[in-house]
Amino acid sequence: MIIVLKDNFTQKEHDDIIKFIKERGAEAHVSAGIEKNIIGVIGNKRSLEISSISALPGVEKAIPILEPYKLTSRKFHPRSSIVKVGNVEFGGTEPVIIAGPCSVESEEQIWEIANEVGATGGHVLRGGIFKPRSSPYSFQGVGKEGANWLNDAAKHNGLQIISEVMDDKDIDVLYDKVDIFQVGARNMQNFRLLKLLGKTDKPVLLKRGISATLTEFLMSAEYILYEGNNNVILCERGIRTFVEYSRNTLDINVIPMVKNVSHLPIIVDPSHATGKTELITPVTLGALAAGADGFIVEIHPKPHEAVSDGHQSLNFTKYRELLNKWSMIKESIISLRELTNEAAEIESY
Numbered sequence: 001m002i003i004v005l006k007d008n009f010t011q012k013e014h015d016d017i018i019k020f021i022k023e024r025g026a027e028a029h030v031s032a033g034i035e036k037n038i039i040g041v042i043g044n045k046r047s048l049e050i051s052s053i054s055a056l057p058g059v060e061k062a063i064p065i066l067e068p069y070k071l072t073s074r075k076f077h078p079r080s081s082i083v084k085v086g087n088v089e090f091g092g093t094e095p096v097i098i099a100g101p102c103s104v105e106s107e108e109q110i111w112e113i114a115n116e117v118g119a120t121g122g123h124v125l126r127g128g129i130f131k132p133r134s135s136p137y138s139f140q141g142v143g144k145e146g147a148n149w150l151n152d153a154a155k156h157n158g159l160q161i162i163s164e165v166m167d168d169k170d171i172d173v174l175y176d177k178v179d180i181f182q183v184g185a186r187n188m189q190n191f192r193l194l195k196l197l198g199k200t201d202k203p204v205l206l207k208r209g210i211s212a213t214l215t216e217f218l219m220s221a222e223y224i225l226y227e228g229n230n231n232v233i234l235c236e237r238g239i240r241t242f243v244e245y246s247r248n249t250l251d252i253n254v255i256p257m258v259k260n261v262s263h264l265p266i267i268v269d270p271s272h273a274t275g276k277t278e279l280i281t282p283v284t285l286g287a288l289a290a291g292a293d294g295f296i297v298e299i300h301p302k303p304h305e306a307v308s309d310g311h312q313s314l315n316f317t318k319y320r321e322l323l324n325k326w327s328m329i330k331e332s333i334i335s336l337r338e339l340t341n342e343a344a345e346i347e348s349y
């Protein structure tokens with residue numbers, strides 16, 4: 001259930017409502033907005049009746065939330081969330097550009113790529129240090145040492161850093177080296193990992209599992225928010241379908257759908273979604289037009305020499321072509337984003 005407070009509620013009324021909820025064995029999550037203050041009630045539904053809550057002083061209305069996800073729901077948090085990472089904003093005016101190699105391979109490689117991402121106006125450098133591979137025989141990542149290279153190369157270029165973590169050890173190793181923890185598609189339902197990340201103070205990019213429904217995706221985000229970390233960015237990276245010409249299928253529908261039901265920002269990963277360099281640019285532009293808050297793309301100076309995912313990595317020429325096309329439509333898309341966002345927020349009040 002969510003409780004919407006009256007505009008003129010007093011601090012005492014607010015505190016009394018929280019006390020009322022806690023005394024009945026439920027938890028209260030407060031969301032202070034510009035227009036409305038909302039309290040999310042979680043757990044122990046039976047002891048809390050909508051009618052009794054509605055009668056408390058300071059309460060405008062109490063509404064049941066039927067979806068299993070609460071903290072990620074737009075009903076709980078009508079304004080779109082902006083996840084700030086240094087000077088970069090996910091869900092802000094401008095879509096965020098994340099680029100880099102699938103895997104950090106060497107110091108030289110990551111510097112060359114970081115320089116390219118920095119020089120062409122990118123915001124965040126990606127690079128896998130610990131790689132979740134489908135085969136135990138495939139390259140598993142350079143490990144610890146690579147985190148220093150990644151950090152130095154990114155910071156030199158004024159870029160934020162994202163890298164994947166698979167367990168508590170990775171979190172410890174990467175904590176001081178990255179700005180965003182990535183949860184890969186294969187770990188979307190690794191609930192222990194999600195809980196650990198919920199206890200950190202670092203933003204998390206949560207990738208959608210290859211066959212996850214929207215509810216499952218949002219329930220995974222819910223784990224992180226429930227533990228206290230509200231800085232979650234969703235990522236649609238393609239789902240598995242019967243289509244045989246691409247690695248996965250980018251579910252473009254999910255972008256406006258997430259905007260309807262959740263306040264969290266959502267970006268797309270056209271590299272893993274398509275698995276083909278020639279599909280990356282049109283798919284990225286389409287996703288941005290559909291409202292994506294950014295994209296994460298794999299690039300490599302010599303894709304044919306990449307140790308992982310070279311077949312879906314843009315070389316620098318192709319990467320610049322993508323950026324050029326993006327700059328041609330950017331202003332129109334930014335105007336469109338403002339209108340769409342306003343409509344979503346107004347509808348949920």
Ligand code: PEP
Nearest residue numbers: 102184185186207237272
């Ligand atoms: C990656 O970003 O390199 C990766 C492994 O992605 P995903 O988890 O989406 O497969």
Ligand code: MN
Nearest residue numbers: 102298308309
């Ligand atoms: Mn990859």
